[in-house]
Amino acid sequence: MTDAVQTIDVAVFGAGRIGKIHAANLARQPGVRLKYVVDVNRAAAEALAAQHGAQVADVDGALGDASIGASVICSSTDTHADLIVKSAAQRKHVFCEKPVDLTLERARSCADAVARAGVVCMIGFQRRFDPTFAALKARLDAGEIGTPEMLVVTSRDPGAPPVEYIRHSGGIFKDMLIHDFDIFRWILDDEADTLHATGSCLSDPAIAEAGDIDSTAVTIRTRRGRLCQINTARRAAYGYDQRFEVIGSSGMLQAGNLRPTEVTAYSKTEVSTDVPEAFFLERYRAAYALEIAHFFDAVTHGKPVRTTVADGLKALELAQAATRSWREGRAIQLGEAS
Amino acid sequence: MTDAVQTIDVAVFGAGRIGKIHAANLARQPGVRLKYVVDVNRAAAEALAAQHGAQVADVDGALGDASIGASVICSSTDTHADLIVKSAAQRKHVFCEKPVDLTLERARSCADAVARAGVVCMIGFQRRFDPTFAALKARLDAGEIGTPEMLVVTSRDPGAPPVEYIRHSGGIFKDMLIHDFDIFRWILDDEADTLHATGSCLSDPAIAEAGDIDSTAVTIRTRRGRLCQINTARRAAYGYDQRFEVIGSSGMLQAGNLRPTEVTAYSKTEVSTDVPEAFFLERYRAAYALEIAHFFDAVTHGKPVRTTVADGLKALELAQAATRSWREGRAIQLGEAS
Amino acid sequence: MTDAVQTIDVAVFGAGRIGKIHAANLARQPGVRLKYVVDVNRAAAEALAAQHGAQVADVDGALGDASIGASVICSSTDTHADLIVKSAAQRKHVFCEKPVDLTLERARSCADAVARAGVVCMIGFQRRFDPTFAALKARLDAGEIGTPEMLVVTSRDPGAPPVEYIRHSGGIFKDMLIHDFDIFRWILDDEADTLHATGSCLSDPAIAEAGDIDSTAVTIRTRRGRLCQINTARRAAYGYDQRFEVIGSSGMLQAGNLRPTEVTAYSKTEVSTDVPEAFFLERYRAAYALEIAHFFDAVTHGKPVRTTVADGLKALELAQAATRSWREGRAIQLGEAS
């Protein structure tokens, strides 16, 4: 194949948990080379760079290298917008973790910068690449259950992040439900008309003190009258729970959890199986690999990406509406002046 | 056992689908005798009476017979309140199908009448007697998953009733979700603080013309901050779907559907099992038998019933709040002047 | 319906565990009346008779009553043959628990007696009436998986009966696997050509001292070359396990266990469901009711029964061959002089 002839050099920003995942996955793409790792934590940058035969650089050094074709942004949320804008300015294609930014204004300016530069910008909504979720979506699109009418999303984390993280996270709706809002738009193939969100802080008062909640219940009604319910928890005692089901006019499709093994145990008192995969790194291992492959495939072949910066904006709008709904105790009409 | 020495004679009001179920079940209770069947449709009354060696009577005849110890009310909703009040006046114990009435005012007067007469009045929330639901509740009460934090209820019918029925049903929230509101109160062991309901008519425009909807999404936040989401559909193309799950501080309990058989088929393209039990008569067969046994056990031994007229009122209040929330497009504070 | 006009009076022989089940089930058949209960344990006979408004009688008294239309034989195995022959001689239809007898000779004389008398004789292979097993068989017969090729039967009891019982049981193959041999013939719709059986005593040396084993592995090859494997245990620590699967030329059908409830629990370490129904009385509750209904339907309407005395003989032949294979450590050709 001649596809791999031209190599794309890549700079990864952020050498944390998710940066390591993306670095390892992109290192496996034919025709892709990890050239730079950038992180304010120099030791982390060096360790990751060493692992992949890459170099450590700072932002300007990395983006100033004309040979770099793409930025993979996995740094903290507050750096996303700046890195997107700078990358676009240097005509680098961009893969950026969610969310684009915590404010719609800055997120919109990212979208503008990307549009002006004419570069690819993909947002890391990896769930769309999960083989189970993607298979469900393909069957839905093939008409297997007729027209979608309702979506029920279960999205629970096994434990809350540190309160210090929560304080700067933008709140549960922007930090955690942003994924679920993207699932909603993708699966129901429609936009929100009204949204109602409520929630509670049930697991740890420190979360409430940080101005956030740990359990939410969101309802969206779409322009076409379709319904969506999302329930989330920052701490599901039994583990990571990622399921959804779509009711259509002629059937239902459910996406279930994955398990580490298929062992079933029979004791005198119960029949048991494994708990679901521990957390997102395990649950979405395949999805992370597939989304990076998709990004470089799009960049190399000039194809559209599946999760654009516009999708990032839309999810952020929903997260903002949900935050407002929760704070004001009322249903929100999307499109209300915010 | 001497329990069965004294026989309770019973009048059943309503010889339709649910009347037949209750008649057959009470006929199996030791110490219980079906004496009268009352129905405006004389042929139906006669057929059911003949099947159980009972007699046909009219309301006054049945309630005027001093030997009758209990009324089992399975007639149409608009007759419930009147029959409860008349039965109570004659010191008959009352088992009445849900809902007590479509208006809170009349329902409250039923509660008053029952209280004054000092008779037992049990409302037919049979789901609490379903072996699966009851086992879940017992494990929850035993502390298996810690403190309950969230409840997600899936409650879908396989098909809508005739539009003529819908027109007089009081709407989906009083007709269908009344059961789910009772489940909510029973499982979370808490009362609603705020409620939000929305919905759509997606399956048949005639339902919208009758002033109703066929799909709903309800969210309740309780006084203690617990969350509940209920999603319902009058027409789930794949059948009758009755599930719920409770997330607690240390685990989760799910109540699943029942299936007619445990056959699994492997073809070249899929592994398949039965669809859930067809509808409520099949799904709740055991529950109907157990609730009638519970009623007569309570009546005979002076024990409290598990689903009182007060529970009927509370569920009706929630149904009314949901109807209002849906119509007005806003969240409702329970206790608002209605 | 005029079907129920003529009432059949019935004598039940044996007031033990299974006698009680059959008595209760036949009492529910329209047109069937339990007239006599016969048991050497007079107190047991009286208790069961009292429960159903029947009388206690001895064998000759019961069979000498010309009004008796059918014998339901649930007494100990060593009495079966005698009661069948005597019942037939008095032109009573016969329902008899498995096995017909422990020896082929006596079992054959029962078959002869029944044939001479021209009465119905049904053997209590209740598993054929289990809704799950029967649904599987119906789908198999409808061609859903093509031609059957292999059958794997799992048949495990939750605990061994008392050693005293085992000593007179005829051994595990006649006592326990007789049901599985009937399942084999019914499902594969073919007869055994060769059979190999082996086994061990693994749970309790007292069983070995009684000349029996508690775990068996049987393989049958049919005349048409179809294969069957049966694995059994008298003591499965985790409960009663009754499953089988049929591989056909175009698919597979599995019959699974039934569970008391459909509760699923998620803890930090596992996802668990109920263990299967505790034992045969629970697992085959529906089957027992359906087989008795089938028997009286056959008797009343002159229809053939599904499990004939010939089926009883065939299962016994296999049990005998299995016993021999195990004892002699070699495969047996069915039809060998035994």
Next chain:
Amino acid sequence: MTDAVQTIDVAVFGAGRIGKIHAANLARQPGVRLKYVVDVNRAAAEALAAQHGAQVADVDGALGDASIGASVICSSTDTHADLIVKSAAQRKHVFCEKPVDLTLERARSCADAVARAGVVCMIGFQRRFDPTFAALKARLDAGEIGTPEMLVVTSRDPGAPPVEYIRHSGGIFKDMLIHDFDIFRWILDDEADTLHATGSCLSDPAIAEAGDIDSTAVTIRTRRGRLCQINTARRAAYGYDQRFEVIGSSGMLQAGNLRPTEVTAYSKTEVSTDVPEAFFLERYRAAYALEIAHFFDAVTHGKPVRTTVADGLKALELAQAATRSWREGRAIQLGEAS
């Protein structure tokens, strides 16, 4: 870590389906380099070599290179013994696909050669490395279900290989059940005392003409009296089916199939999930990666391998006994002069 300092150069023999798998997996091991690909089909060797930056060589060239530390043998079965012996003679460590050889004599001479040379020789029983099977084994070893008493193995392929392959395969017992015999020894941790095998050719008469069968039923009784039943089919119409269950003195453990996705579909007539993973390359993808990692870990650190040439011999003995049992229609005492 200094573990990876010294690189092991490897020669892969066989560039077919399984050779490609092993080549790709070993290329991912740190400290392991694929140096040569050897295949009589030069084009296949070149393609695989090119993919991994390796060279094409012939047997003597590859084994004559002193820098080569290990042979990975994935060529056709008839070449295994020769390559093992030659590799051992050159002090190369050996990873060889099953079976060692089709005759016990040559297999034993391989074991001798390996022992004399003091090299590692691992046989490719990859199932022991499957995460589900390995987790079951670990729980069994931890005593979760007490002492193992019975093992039931289901092992069915989705379709038979070409008859030409079957003709030289050594027959179904050496070709296919060799894996199941290894599972038996590994799980029950015991050796066979007696073995009975039977079988049929049910899917394609050409298989019978080639002297083989497509469906088998094997029973093994171990020295300690434990039982094992294995049922296999070369063509399971519904796909690749790889399950087993172990009954222990205090519970049961089952290893189930893996599915491509966790989508569940509800239609009007059934609830369905995916069929199992298509075939061994998909089902055992993780196992193949883990076994190669295990091999190089053992070679590098001087640890014992989990599946030795002795295990290969034992499995072959069982396959040979099974072949004989089937042909002679009798149970075989292991250790009989063969």
